[in-house]
Amino acid sequence: MQAGLRELAVQVSRIAEDAGKHALKDQLMPKDLVTLNTVQRDYSRGLKVDDRLSQFIYNRLTYIDPFKGRWEDRTDEWAPGDRYWCVGGVDGVINYSRSMAEWSVTISLFEFNEFGSAQPILGVIHAPALNLTYLAARQQGAIRMRKTPVGEKREKIMPSTVSHLDGSIVSFGMSYVPQEAQHALNVVASLAGKPADIKRIGPVSLDVCKVADGTYDAYFEPHLHERDVPAISAAAVVLWEAQGQLSTWEGGLIHWRSQNDLVATNGQIIQELQPYLINSDCGESYHHHEQKPAGQQ
Template structure:
C-alpha cells in the first residue's frame, strides 16, 4: 500500500532539508563571481551546485517512490493517476550567489487527472539559510516549519484578510531580461502609493509562500518561464491548500508548459489589483502560449 500524501510530504521535506545543508555549505564558501555569467545576468550558468542539488534530490526521491520519473522526462503517453517528480535547482540563484538568505530548494509532485491535465498535488519549499520550510499536500492544508532555539515549530498557515489594495503589502518579481524586468517595473510604477508597501526580495517560491502565510497580501511577476515550473508548482500547492488564489494576470488558469504572467493573492484584493496588471504596457510584444497543462 502506498503512503498517504501527508506522510509523503513529510519525507520529502526531510530530503529537501538534507539537500539544503549541502547547498548552504557551498554558499558559505568563497566563490569567484567572474565564472558566473554576470554580464548577461544569467547567474545559473556556472553555478555547479544547481545540477548536483537536483540530482541528489531526485536520487533520494526514488528510494521513497520513483513514480513515473521526472516531470521534464514525461512523454505524451499518460494515464489518470500517473505521477511525476518535479525537482529544480536553487530558486533564487542571484540571491544565493550574492550570499543572501532568501533562496530555496523546491520539490513538487504532479499527477495526471482523467482529462489529461497534470496538476501539482504536493509541494515542499525549504529555505536553508532562514531555517524555514513550507509543505503542503492536496487536501491536507499547508504547514510552515521553523527552527527555533527551543526546537522545531510547526504551524498551519492561512492568507491575510486584508480586503483592499489600499494599506496592503504587495511583493513582485522580475526577470534579468531587460524588457521583462521593465514590464514588472511599469506595474510597480502604476500602483505606487496604493499598497502600504511594495517588496522585492524573491525568489518566486518564497514570495508565493509568503502570500500563503499572510506575510504579503499579493505577489505578481510577468514572464515566468518553463524553468520556473519547479518553484512555482511547489509553492502553488502551499498557496492553494492555505486557501489563497493563483492565476495568470487575466484570470486564466496557470499553464505548466508555457510562459505565465503570474499573480498570487489572499483572494480579497485581486479585483482591485488586476486592472493595474492588465492596463500596464509591456515593452515588447509578448505572446503567452496557451497550450499545455492547466491548474485545476
Template sequence: MELRDLAMQAATIAVEAGRHALQDQINPHDPRSTSAIGQGTQFSPGIDTRLIRYCRTKIAALDPMDGFWEEEAGNRRPGGRYWCLGHIDGPVNYVRNMAEWTLTISLFAVDEKGHASPVLGIVHAPVLGLTYLAAKGQGAIRIRRTIVGDKREKIIPSTMTTLNGSVISFGMSYFPNESEKVLQIVSRMAGKPADIKRVGPVSLDLCRVADGSYDAYFEPALHSWDIPAVSAAAVVVREAKGTLWRWDGGHVRWEGSNDVVATNGLIAEDLDTYLSGR
C-alpha cells in the same frame, strides 16, 4: 503512502539537501567564477547539479512514482504521477551570499483527460530556517527553526481587502521587455500599498502570500525553467486558501510560460485594475 506523509518525507530530503547547499554557500568563493549554464540558471554554481542528483536518488528510493516530470515530457499518461525537482531557486541570491534562496520539490498528477496539476509541494529556505509544505486536500504548514527546536504552524493568507496599506511583492527577469512591463505597473501602483517589495525568489514570494507576510505577488513572465519552483509553491498557496492565476484569470499552464498573480483572495479585483491596464 498518503500524500501528507509523502510530503513530510520529501521535506526531510529537501532539508538535508539544503544543508549541503548551505555549506557550499558559506565556503569562500568568487562570484566571477560562476558561468552561464542556461537561461533559467544564469549564475547557478556547480552545486546545483549535485543537489539534483542527490534529491533524485533519495526521492526514487522513497517512491519513484512514474518518473520525473522533465524526463517524461512526451510519455505522461493519465493517472500518472511525476516528481518535479527544482534547481536552486534564487541562484543570484545564492551566489551573492544572500539568504533568500530555496530548494523545491513538487509532485504532478495527470487526470483522465491528460491534464497535469501539482498535488504536493515543498519549498525549503535553508538560511531562513523555513520549510513550507502542502498536499492536496491537507492544508499547508510552515516549519520554522527556532532556538528550542522546530515549530510547525498551519498557515493562512492575510485578511487585507484593499491595496491601500497592503504589502505587495513582484518579480521580474533580466529580459528588458519583461522588466519594463512590470516596472510600469509598479510605478502606477506606487502610493497605495504600504510597501512594494522585490526580493525573490518566486517560490519564497508565493509562500509569503500563503502565510500572510505579503498580500499579493505578481510577475509578468515565468518561463518553463520556473515550473519546478512555481508548482511547489502553487500547492502551498492553494492549500492555504490563497489564489494563484494567470493575469487573465486562467489556470497556470504547466507546460510553458505564464504571467502569474497570487493573492489572499480578497484584493484580487483591486490589483487587477493595474495588471489589466484599465
C-alpha cells in the same frame, strides 16, 4: 490515499532539508564575483551546484517511490493517476550567488487527471539559510515549519484578510532581462501610492509562500519561464492548500509547460490589483487554458 500524501510530504521535506545542507555549505564557500557579473553570466543557466543538488534529491526520492520518473522526462503517453517528480535546482540564483538568505530548494509532485491535465498535488519549499520550510499536499492544508532556539515550530498557515490595495503589502519579481524587467517595473510605477509597501526580495517560491502565510497580500511577476516550473508548482500547492489564489494576470490557469505572467493573492484584493496588471505595457501576454487544478480556489 490522502493520508499517504500527508506522510509523503513530510518525507520529502526531510530530503529537501538534507539537500539544503549541501547547498548551504556550497553557498558559504568563497566565490569570484567577477564570474557572477550579469553582463557576463546568463543566470537562466543556473548554478554549478544545481545538477548535483537535483540528482541528490531525485535519487533520494526514488527510495520513497519513483512513480513515473521526472517531470521533464515525461512522454506524450499518460494514464489517469500517473505521477511525476518535479525537482529544480536553487530557486533564487542571484540571492544565492550574493550570499543572501532568501533562496530555496523546491520539490513538487504532478499527477495526471482523467482529462489529461497534469497538476501539482504536493509541494515542499525549504529555505536552508532561513531555517524555514513550507509543505502542503492536496486536501491536507499547508504547514510552515521553523527551527527556533526552543525547537521546531509547526504552524498551519492562511492568507491575510486585507481586502483593499490601500495599505496592503505587495511583493513582485522581475527578470534580469531588461525588457522583461521593464514589464514588472511598469506595474510597480502604476501602483505607487496604493500599497503601504511594495517589496522586491524573491525568489518566486518564497514570495508565493509568503502570500500563503499572510506576510504579503499579493505577489506578481511577468515572464516566468518553463525553468521556473519546479519552484512555482511547489509553491502553488502551498498557496492553494492555504486557500489563496493563483492565476495568470488575466485570470487564466497556470500553464505548466510554458511561460506565465503570474499573480498570487489572498483572494481579497485581486479585483483591485488586476487592472494594474493587464493595463501595463506588457507586450505579449502568456495565458493558456487547462483543467482547473485540484485544490485551486
